[in-house]
Amino acid sequence: MKCRFCGTPLHDVFLDLGSAPPSNAFLRAEDLTAPETWFPLRLYTCTECHLVQVDEVQKHDALFSGDYVYFSSYSRSWLAHAERYVAHATERLGLGPDSLVVEVAANDGYLLQYISARGIPCVGIEPTASTAAAARDRGIETVERFFGRAFAQEFVAARRKADLVVANNVLAHVPDVNDFVAGLSAALAAGGTITLEFPHLLQLVAQHQFDTVYHEHFSYFSLHTVQRILARHGLRVWDAEELPTHGGSLRLWVCHAGAAQHETPAVADLLAKEAGAGMLEMGYYQGFQHVADQVKNDFLTFLLGCRRDGKQVVGYGAAAKGNTLLNYAGVRPDLLGYVVDASPHKQGRYLPGCRIPVVAEASIRDTRPDFVVILPWNLREEITGQLAYIREWGGKFVTAVPDIWIN
Numbered sequence: 001m002k003c004r005f006c007g008t009p010l011h012d013v014f015l016d017l018g019s020a021p022p023s024n025a026f027l028r029a030e031d032l033t034a035p036e037t038w039f040p041l042r043l044y045t046c047t048e049c050h051l052v053q054v055d056e057v058q059k060h061d062a063l064f065s066g067d068y069v070y071f072s073s074y075s076r077s078w079l080a081h082a083e084r085y086v087a088h089a090t091e092r093l094g095l096g097p098d099s100l101v102v103e104v105a106a107n108d109g110y111l112l113q114y115i116s117a118r119g120i121p122c123v124g125i126e127p128t129a130s131t132a133a134a135a136r137d138r139g140i141e142t143v144e145r146f147f148g149r150a151f152a153q154e155f156v157a158a159r160r161k162a163d164l165v166v167a168n169n170v171l172a173h174v175p176d177v178n179d180f181v182a183g184l185s186a187a188l189a190a191g192g193t194i195t196l197e198f199p200h201l202l203q204l205v206a207q208h209q210f211d212t213v214y215h216e217h218f219s220y221f222s223l224h225t226v227q228r229i230l231a232r233h234g235l236r237v238w239d240a241e242e243l244p245t246h247g248g249s250l251r252l253w254v255c256h257a258g259a260a261q262h263e264t265p266a267v268a269d270l271l272a273k274e275a276g277a278g279m280l281e282m283g284y285y286q287g288f289q290h291v292a293d294q295v296k297n298d299f300l301t302f303l304l305g306c307r308r309d310g311k312q313v314v315g316y317g318a319a320a321k322g323n324t325l326l327n328y329a330g331v332r333p334d335l336l337g338y339v340v341d342a343s344p345h346k347q348g349r350y351l352p353g354c355r356i357p358v359v360a361e362a363s364i365r366d367t368r369p370d371f372v373v374i375l376p377w378n379l380r381e382e383i384t385g386q387l388a389y390i391r392e393w394g395g396k397f398v399t400a401v402p403d404i405w406i407n
């Protein structure tokens with residue numbers, strides 16, 4: 001078992017969450033009589049490049065099936081984030097009708113719809129059949145393939161290089177990070193820009209976000225480590241922004257190593273911040289298991305107390321985060337009766353592993369729970385606003401991360 005970037009043998013455990021099923025493997029009622037496949041969920045830190053990573057990559061087809069139920073467009077705040085990004089990037093890079101934008105892992109066209117609306121030619125690359133079809137339905141040209149070096153070379157030969165390559169929230173999900181970044185480099189025009197967004201490992205540790213760990217999330221990055229990976233493939237970072245998305249992400253603006261873009265002071269500032277937090281030392285990575293166990297134990301203590309007192313607890317948001325927390329904590333429907341999700345693709349199904357039913361929001365008005373646990377804590381503000389009516393019967397909101405919060 002070796003580091004997926006630099007090949008150094010991995011032996012330093014960052015976090016061990018036992019075993020869990022793939023987080024998007026939602027079950028139908030008829031699946032409940034069948035066994036599920038659980039995979040070990042353990043992260044290692046590379047002692048050489050500090051890339052935090054899962055120890056083994058499952059087969060693509062097991063994790064990203066045609067039945068994939070994650071549609072980006074169902075979160076309103078996520079759509080607003082994409083729209084702001086497009087306005088900012090197209091203006092900053094001066095993109096117009098003669099430009100080409102390529103988005104890798106374009107999902108259902110949630111982002112490219114805003115590029116297209118500005119009259120800028122764009123193509124989405126998306127391996128999942130159901131989401132690719134949804135993107136085509138909204139008029140976005142979509143190629144149904146996995147992205148990598150070979151695909152990029154093929155694409156460039158048939159079309160042209162891109163002025164903007166959007167690779168937001170995909171880098172962490174790529175099994176072969178070298179092949180992927182080589183593909184980004186091959187697809188990029190000489191003066192073009194790649195934007196990368198990914199959850200920042202600095203925030204994961206500082207905010208106790210162990211529930212953002214799941215099998216499909218292969219790598220966890222600092223700027224230092226990403227910079228090394230980019231450099232190997234002839235790319236460099238010319239600007240870096242800290243974003244609030246996913247509990248704290250980085251957005252990097254990347255160009256060819258020899259391109260003319262000037263590096264902003266933000267890059268050196270962020271590198272200094274990481275060094276100051278200790279991210280260049282192994283000790284930084286060795287205390288996280290204890291943090292995760294504390295969060296898990298506090299959440300279970302809360303649920304057991306509610307059970308003892310006869311209080312009804314339900315969840316909101318059937319996302320990967322919730323599945324990690326619920327499976328690691330061993331929560332079952334006796335402690336958390338159901339989980340509400342806005343996506344009709346998830347309603348009527350069951351969460352993988354813990355087998356808690358997923359229902360529509362109407363259930364909350366019908367059953368008047370005492371507590372609603374917001375599983376995607378990063379959307380807390382949006383969801384407490386949307387469900388403010390639970391106050392009518394004295395209902396309260398709960399989040400488990402970074403520490404138990406009840407209000």
Ligand SMILES: [Zn+2]
Pocket residue numbers: 003004005006007008046047048049050051
């Ligand atoms: Zn490494």
